[in-house]
């Protein structure tokens with residue numbers, strides 16, 4: 039649905055764009071959040087943030103940063119969905135959220151591959167119902183809160199160390215510990231959406247340990263709303279992941295300081311550009327600030343945003359480059375008949391063009 | 400608009416010019432001095448040095464692996480790069496925008512990203528599209544991919560390999576083909592921990608030698624302007640000069656480019672069992688006229704090594720400084736990202752530094768030795784001006800050597816080398832020769848018809864300062880840099896080749912991807928429309 043509103047009154051795109059630019063220009067500390075958009079939308083949003091000294095944050099930053107914190111603390115061994123599918127003779131699935139994060143996981147990973155003769159799948163603490171259709175998946179444990187302890191025990195047993203007798207599911211963990219080093223190319227799969235940093239850290243440590251004698255790798259599943267693509271664009275444009283601010287000119291990254299919800303709820307941010315192009319969604323913060331919403335329609339908002347411009351869904355309503363979960367790469371999708379909608383990049387481009395050009399430094 | 404650069408010292412080795420004169424250009428191209436023509440604008444560059452824009456043939460500036468490096472090392476963004484006492488003002492050439500600006504400020508106008516994995520080609524091109532000012536190109540990495548290894552196992556012959564290369568180039572929009580530790584990444588997936596020239600990839604029964612030779616021959620027969628670009632086995636290992644020498648032998652007179660040869664210039668002599676063997680390697684390069692090499696010079700300071708040689712990076716992981724690293728088993732090659740700090744007081748790092756300079760100075764044909772640090776692996780490209788200064792000035796080298804471990808310098812020949820590069824040789828190595836090696840006929844020189852990519856340097860006594868901040872840089876005739884400051888940031892284009900291919904390969908690749916991966920290969924295709932900038936590509940003709 040194409041459309042633009044100022045408050046809840048329908049407006050021309052031009053008027054809404056002007057009003058949005060006015061609000062951003064008046065802001066002391068603008069926030070660009072949500073960022074549920076494709077590569078073009080992310081490029082435009084980050085360029086705008088640079089232009090107006092805004093902070094960028096993604097609706098799935100918490101999950102992105104859980105994986106990233108482990109990576110930039112001690113590193114990681116990872117592989118691709120294709121290699122996991124073709125080569126993973128032992129898949130160690132960890133925790134809840136895998137099917138929710140990657141609905142095709144069953145078709146892509148649980149079926150036999152064209153190359154492997156057999157595949158063994160063990161799932162630690164799956165969410166309810168995730169394994170029902172797959173009787174050949176062995177499950178261990180059902181309480182995700184036990185995961186860090188179970189993984190610590192598994193890692194200790196793999197290294198030949200003793201563990202506490204009261205470790206949950208110790209017998210099964212012992213059996214698994216003797217099995218993991220026998221894998222030819224094992225793959226641990228997890229979703230940061232549902233696992234805490236401690237679990238991820240322990241799991242990545244286990245994967246590294248196993249490579250002392252065999253091959254093992256990890257497959258972190260990317261959260262939705264094209265978070266992985268936005269993360270990549272942020273990386274090359276700013277040198278940092280999301281939760282990065284341009285308030286002082288050069289980009290600065292700080293996961294706590296530039297947490298969008300915190301910035302609004304503490305009153306630091308006084309205006310927000312909220313982007314959710316994949317589905318209509320209002321921002322999660324509690325305090326009220328003027329919002330410029332790039333999503334579909336007004337229905338998701340309790341109170342109408344200051345400005346709203348309807349945008350289409352990337353890859354469905356217009357051409358887009360997005361993260362492709364099946365390959366773990368950025369890929370282009372061509373839409374044969376473009377819907378009559380704005381893209382996030384178009385909408386932001388219009389706002390940016392309306393703002394006064396900053397003087398070159 | 401007609402522009403005249405008046406009275407500069409023109410150093411244009413491709414056209415045999417090395418003296419005072421004028422350079423004229425109009426509408427982005429160089430023109431002959433017009434008869435009684437009046438310039439619309441004149442730049443007085445008397446006393447300054449005028450060269451074509453520089454061309455970097457091997458610098459890892461963009462792509463999924465580089466971006467992983469950024470995400471792994473947020474602190475790198477803040478670190479000023481330090482090189483033996485110099486602190487550059489550059490805050491890490493770490494973003495796409497900074498990359499373009501810093502290259503342009505040094506007078507570089509074309510840069511090749513040499514290691515793009517086919518499945519990540521679109522990602523690389525999106526990053527390249529966001530690098531301002533300079534033109535770009537990529538090399539696509541083959542040699543660990545199941546499709547090729549199967550062709551070789553089945554002995555399908557040259558035509559199949561040529562068609563596959565042509566299809567890969569068209570899909571990934573590359574200027575050439577690189578092979579990285581041929582077979583090594585595939586073998587590592589089978590838990591192989593060391594892999595040399597005659598080792599065999601377990602699943603396929605094909606040796607590294609057979610893989611690189613098949614690719615070398617096919618690239619030659621396809622008439623690609625750039626010969627196969629080879630990253631040899633055993634990078635960084637003491638005694639690996641034998642691997643490099645055996646590889647040179649194996650080339651058998653066909654064109655071949657050896658990347659970052661410094662990292663293969665190591666013997667096992669001396670008290671620590673680690674020495675420079677660069678002199679032996681330089682002799683072999685001097686004798687092998689079909690061969691070109693780039694150096695991969697090491698400079699001291701913090702950097703990060705980013706390589707698709709995943710086996711080598713896995714073996715290097717415990718030396719990470721700081722202690723964190725990423726190993727990625729990719730669909731074909733993958734990646735290893737291992738931060739590293741080269742230290743002037745470290746015996747091994749000092750030998751590496753000297754070995755690079757020995758290669759520069761002992762390879763006597765500047766048309767066959769190329770100027771690289773294998774950015775960021777040996778040093779970030781922001782160290783280039785310091786390296787140029789070292790090549791131009793033997794007393795500066797002597798001064799540096801006094802600050803390095805004496806026992807390290809003793810296992811090299813560097814103190815005995817008196818050669819100093821001339822500006823003409825610098826211009827060959829960084830302009831004329833790269834253009835020729837890449838098949839870019841309208842770059843790297845200043846004759847009429849060439850693109851008006853021009854760098855003008857004011858003569859400073861401090862040669863590093865002179866090359867760090869060009870007095871003027873013109874990109875396609877537009878003034879983009881003055882006194883090292885970027886004035887304009889137009890976006891350049893990305894160069895690629897399109898060799899002819901048999902029609903059957905489309906169908907075959909589609910069937911292969913559908914059978915093996917359950918996917919269409921379309922996800923790898925780099926479409927113009929996906930780039931998000933107008934007219935993003937330029938085609939370079941194949942050799943006739």
Ligand SMILES: [Zn+2]
Nearest residue numbers: 513658659773
């Ligand atoms: Zn390289």
